[in-house]
Amino acid sequence: METMCKMKNLRNSGQNLLLLGIILMMLILPVSAATPEENAKAIADVQTALTVLWLILCGAIVFLMHAGFSLVEIGLTRVKNTTNILMKNFMTISLGVVVYWAVGWAIMYGADYAGIIGIDQFFMSGADNAIWTSWWFQMVFAATGATIVSGAMAERTSFKAYLIYTVLMVGLIYPVFGHWVWSGAGILTSGPIVDAIGIGYHDFAGSSVVHMIGGFSALAGVLLVGPRIGKFRRGKPVVIPGHSLPLAFLGTLILAFGWVGFNGGSTLDGNDPYIGLVIANTFLAAGAGAIMVLLITWMKTGKPDPSLTANGMLAGLVAITASCGSVASWAAVVIGLIAGIIVYVGVMFNEYTLKLDDPVGAIAVHGYSGAWGILSVGIFAIGQGNGIFADAAYTAAGAGLLYGGYQQFMVQVVGLILAIIWAFSISFIIFKVLDAVMGLRVPEEDEIAGLDIKEHGISAYPEFVLAKE
Amino acid sequence: METMCKMKNLRNSGQNLLLLGIILMMLILPVSAATPEENAKAIADVQTALTVLWLILCGAIVFLMHAGFSLVEIGLTRVKNTTNILMKNFMTISLGVVVYWAVGWAIMYGADYAGIIGIDQFFMSGADNAIWTSWWFQMVFAATGATIVSGAMAERTSFKAYLIYTVLMVGLIYPVFGHWVWSGAGILTSGPIVDAIGIGYHDFAGSSVVHMIGGFSALAGVLLVGPRIGKFRRGKPVVIPGHSLPLAFLGTLILAFGWVGFNGGSTLDGNDPYIGLVIANTFLAAGAGAIMVLLITWMKTGKPDPSLTANGMLAGLVAITASCGSVASWAAVVIGLIAGIIVYVGVMFNEYTLKLDDPVGAIAVHGYSGAWGILSVGIFAIGQGNGIFADAAYTAAGAGLLYGGYQQFMVQVVGLILAIIWAFSISFIIFKVLDAVMGLRVPEEDEIAGLDIKEHGISAYPEFVLAKE
Amino acid sequence: METMCKMKNLRNSGQNLLLLGIILMMLILPVSAATPEENAKAIADVQTALTVLWLILCGAIVFLMHAGFSLVEIGLTRVKNTTNILMKNFMTISLGVVVYWAVGWAIMYGADYAGIIGIDQFFMSGADNAIWTSWWFQMVFAATGATIVSGAMAERTSFKAYLIYTVLMVGLIYPVFGHWVWSGAGILTSGPIVDAIGIGYHDFAGSSVVHMIGGFSALAGVLLVGPRIGKFRRGKPVVIPGHSLPLAFLGTLILAFGWVGFNGGSTLDGNDPYIGLVIANTFLAAGAGAIMVLLITWMKTGKPDPSLTANGMLAGLVAITASCGSVASWAAVVIGLIAGIIVYVGVMFNEYTLKLDDPVGAIAVHGYSGAWGILSVGIFAIGQGNGIFADAAYTAAGAGLLYGGYQQFMVQVVGLILAIIWAFSISFIIFKVLDAVMGLRVPEEDEIAGLDIKEHGISAYPEFVLAKE
Amino acid sequence: MRKIEAIIRPTKVQEVKDALEDAGFESMTITEVKGRGKQKGVLQQWRGQKYCVDLLPKVKIELVVPVEKTDAVIEIIMKHAKTGSIGDGKIFIYPVEKIIRIRTGETDGDAL
Amino acid sequence: MRKIEAIIRPTKVQEVKDALEDAGFESMTITEVKGRGKQKGVLQQWRGQKYCVDLLPKVKIELVVPVEKTDAVIEIIMKHAKTGSIGDGKIFIYPVEKIIRIRTGETDGDAL
Amino acid sequence: MRKIEAIIRPTKVQEVKDALEDAGFESMTITEVKGRGKQKGVLQQWRGQKYCVDLLPKVKIELVVPVEKTDAVIEIIMKHAKTGSIGDGKIFIYPVEKIIRIRTGETDGDAL
């Protein structure tokens, strides 16, 4: 009895190391008389555990991307709006975790209705224990979309309106498109579209699901909220420098680190034999994107541009996100190089042609490069069962244009169009309504004084002497 | 012979990739004639390896929390004491690793004496190889307590006195209480108290062992060292803003990231099937804590407060630390929301009622929210063998008040009281002695000039022009 | 057919969670009728998967070290060159990934020629899928060497010349020496030298391969590029303080975090039972290094010096990098303490005796402490098959001087000399050529104005008011 | 010669500067200052508590000009720095005894 | 009118400011400066080496007041900025020719 | 007494300061300012677009000295602040009515 009680108490203690020691001992000692069936069961458990660890850790790394986004955004904007941007990003993940728990998961992975939307498991009801690991990994992705929008609309958007938008992004906009692509029952991987083309849409880790949705929602927001005061003078863009390149670069490197979780974790299987290639492709594209923008800006202006070069790495990462599990390493380099061109041209196109004010380049980085990533699958995918991806479970089914396939490219175009239409139009409607109801933009006076003092009562660096514009 | 020699040389080289290649090949090739016993042994080894990887990586993530603490603390305090705070945090972990190796582990996990203290394994003597992984994971926790104290006593405490205190915290204060709770032989999980109540104390990952000990030690320190010059004018608290919200938010997000290791690793088992739920609960409480403080400050002052909102996330995390392996996800949200209330009320109570000067809110975040976390186990725990935690090894044994149990709540109250008494009184004594022997507080002149110049000869940002108070 | 098609589509979808759910279910259900052979195969696969996860995650953690290096370097240098340093570090890893893919790996791990160099696998041609994980882990190491050089030569080196040097570092300098030590076929682990001494060279994770190569290349660069304007006045060193201790400390802690991946991952085996000891040794040396420098500077100047203390931790880490898998924990503490002395003396020696200008102490931290690390193997190694490392695959083969062995020490001295000669002379030549062709140093005017404005057109903190020298 | 010292709102600097330039007054020196006058401070808030920052950021523009141009400069500043709300700032005029251009050694009128 | 320019210790700004306010001198302009005088610099240290920062942070307070109030202001500043140790700073008095309030165009006495 | 106000290049501050010290002029006050004059701004660039920063960082050195020493100080500054290129800056001389040392209450000549 005494002993029993002790044992029980031992089990109660959260971190019983003596017990752990004993367990470790036991594990090391040969276990007698295990049957092959028992062994097989144990092996299956270990395989599951490996996937759990992989997804938890990858999810953690993706979580840290919220710090990366915060830093990139504040680094490339002005001091006077820094606190506001920090709060927006901080509340994006804070709200995100609760909203994705209450609603987002249900809409994304609940029982399918017509290939369009999930309709059960609200508040994770009926969730059995095994689902939480997946929920965690999906949740950290969900809040990312809103963060992208936050960057593009920075320095003039109402905090309250943004928070409401964030709830809708995590609870509706993102999970609906996610349902189409990743639920297995959505219109882009089953049903009439797929039957017609003959192959399903492929977006490995979210060039469209996360990045294009974020980027094209941002486009709608930026259009509606208008440019920052002083951004265009007589129709010509005016330079508004950011306030901290160290934070912008730290943020970019944290984001790149995050992509190990983003793309690596999207194998969804800790036993996957292709993780190494997925990661190699990811970083080859990242490096190539940065190199390309470095060279372009060096040639164009005589000076390699820091913040655009940082954008270049992110563009490479965004682009390869769809295709990293489907292409050869040389193709990853090419995809990254082209992403570098796209982000440079995209930023210039937005400023000079569309007269859009996107302080951090989010539309070009996430929207345009994301679209390139989706197309890159249809161009460079080796196709299932071929070559290096012989037995990869998740690679794009069809071969790309370069390998003589055309179906994969076709379905990618369809998905790309759907992503743009969905993200842009739903966000446009929501922002319109928010503008009518509570005002999307802060008063001119607040914008001039800075959102930090006006919305939060405090500046970001109260003791530093700042040069006024 | 030649070949043998080659092989030997190969094994000598630290990173022999060719060899690795060969090993990988061999692993992939079918291994002939394995017996079920050999397989069972191999499986057990893999299970152990999984736990090793899990604890090493979780420990690494917890290690990074020292960067998070540094950043939160400097962000919420003034420029002139920044270097000093950085040095204190840096030396906390530097000393921590050596002290926990020499003494801390022995006192915490050495052979038990009377349920009070461990008495062997000093300098890890007798440590066999398997213990190092556990040591690593425990060590990164140990230095955390002192770091909490550092934040609360910032901007006026002598560097030398703090370092000595840190040695005692890591070598004595923390491990003694840790012994009571986590050694398996301590008074809170076995012996008369437990026999009387019938159930052992449960603190999954350290709401009390780490956070309350830190928080209530900080309370003693703050009482003795007194408020910063100018903090109270005619009995009313005066605002002393921090100097960098970007660093404070980056620090908070790094800490949240760290909690993946903190709570996740505290499963102590890489094969644990509940890790997903532990992590989900952790972040649901984190988000809820932040949301609650956002709303409170918004309602109270018309402006959502940045640094308190950041505190809110930490409060949620601290609270769920005890209960994350014992409650349902909705309960995690509730625990987080209430932690948000507690941290807000606690900060105000400390400033207005107790007239305490805790620049970073450490007492409220770690002490009060930690206490709430301990109680929350007694309220929301589902209890062993019930529902979702059917076969969880580490969940709280008893059901909480909400589920009709009362014993778990009772033992939690006992543990909570012991934690407060132990942390407060031992720290009070140590600080008193330090004050008598060498002075706990820097001279007024040094405090006014700033500890950076006075204690370290250099300011934190030598080139920036700063606005003087 | 319908079903088949659905299944196919399901497999196409990158993140099919329903499918995942099903798989998880299946894994949990007992698998019927597994043979021992099938089980053995499955176990081998899991072991491989564990190594893959370990190396991917450790590689990710090492990748983040590039952020750490950036922060330490900018923190310890002046505002006006911050953007330039950020860009150099950013392009180091961006170029690094592409160059190590194209050339570096081939030279390091391609088929051996004469023990000197690898000669195939350029552009990873012939890479089968399993190799990518190793490539990833090796790649993140490769770019580190150049980063070390970047820090030592900061604030006066031409951006273009540095980039070209980086390509050569990652593509040639680093992989050649890496081939000698880690390819298994290099001159330091096989062939005449080893035959003569009787034991192979041991550098577990790169005290020489990464750090000494970086440090002594930096020595050549610093000699050739000369001190910053104003660094020496009438032969005496002049203090040029850095601009941000918060970033320097954050960087240092990120680097220490990175060492978990650096040393931990260098076990190259996720099933390794000694990982815990490797990590414990690593951090014991880190803490000891910091403590020692704290004490020295405190005694010498009356004030514990922040940036040197941070250097002390890095010195401990660099030194233990070679020996962490071969020594007892007490030895790790001693190695760290001595590394602390070495880095302090080294920094002073460089400034006062050699009149070298190394703003961040890179030569002392990486070069001198790295050399100490190499020697420490020959002194403290327990030796293969003895004591705690009974069955460790990778520990140093020979016992150190302290344990009566001398061969290991001898071969360490040989390797150390080779590392210095190779790194110094090849870098000297390259820098000489670069200087002749395009100028190694920026014009005086640019150096005075700062490289940020001159090379990149923008300062790092455009809105902050800065005190001019 | 006179020194014209204007303390104005940070948000008006660009406009005033441009207007002065258009009128041919290119030379000036600018300092970040903080000021207090009729305008009460701003209420800020930290950790849920309000506090008043009674020194507001202002910008000091200094121009040394020949006596006869003083009024023209004042007029331009008045026009472009004015919002009509409290806190617009003030202009102070000081006598200047001598001016030297470091580069050339020119003095007084020639140095402007 | 006179401009009173006081260079004082940063730690005394709050007190001086409050005292001036209490005496009805609300308007002032404040600048962060660095100075050197009888007070030798502070010895600082970087990477184990000492170096002297001979310019110490000081704060410049400027008030323009009618001639007759000059002495009152000087007295207040003297009283509250003084510690008695070297480095307390100095007060300089300058003549002012004209004052204009930008908001209203009022001049001289009315503008104060 | 006179106030000598020199606006010089940031890179020349150290040299000017040392020279003044050598000549016995230890006391001074220094302010970070930005200026514009004959010297056109620098072209900077952000995200691939060029823009002109027309206010360049300058440093203002202020010394109050007895009338008879004015020329000596001017000469020293002229000599050490000069590079010969546009942007060297200017020296302005103002009358000072009174000086008080806060620490001792000494005035005028004694206060210097």
Ligand SMILES: Nc1ncnc2c1ncn2[C@@H]1O[C@H](COP(=O)(O)OP(=O)(O)O)[C@@H](O)[C@H]1O
């Ligand atoms: N008598 C004064 N002496 C020095 N500075 C003054 C004086 N009066 C006003 N200022 C400066 O002018 C700024 C604006 O003055 P304020 O009285 O607020 O506005 P307004 O002139 O529109 O009433 C103040 O912040 C201060 O910097």
Ligand SMILES: Nc1ncnc2c1ncn2[C@@H]1O[C@H](COP(=O)(O)OP(=O)(O)O)[C@@H](O)[C@H]1O
């Ligand atoms: N002649 C001067 N010209 C300009 N500024 C001065 C002069 N004398 C003193 N100062 C300023 O006053 C500050 C305090 O002067 P200091 O001589 O150190 O103290 P004290 O007046 O108490 O002897 C200096 O740091 C400098 O900024």
Ligand SMILES: Nc1ncnc2c1ncn2[C@@H]1O[C@H](COP(=O)(O)OP(=O)(O)O)[C@@H](O)[C@H]1O
């Ligand atoms: N009339 C003026 N009033 C105020 N400041 C001036 C005046 N003229 C020049 N300055 C200051 O002197 C600095 C240098 O003047 P600038 O004309 O560029 O050089 P230089 O005197 O060599 O021609 C300017 O940046 C400005 O700060």
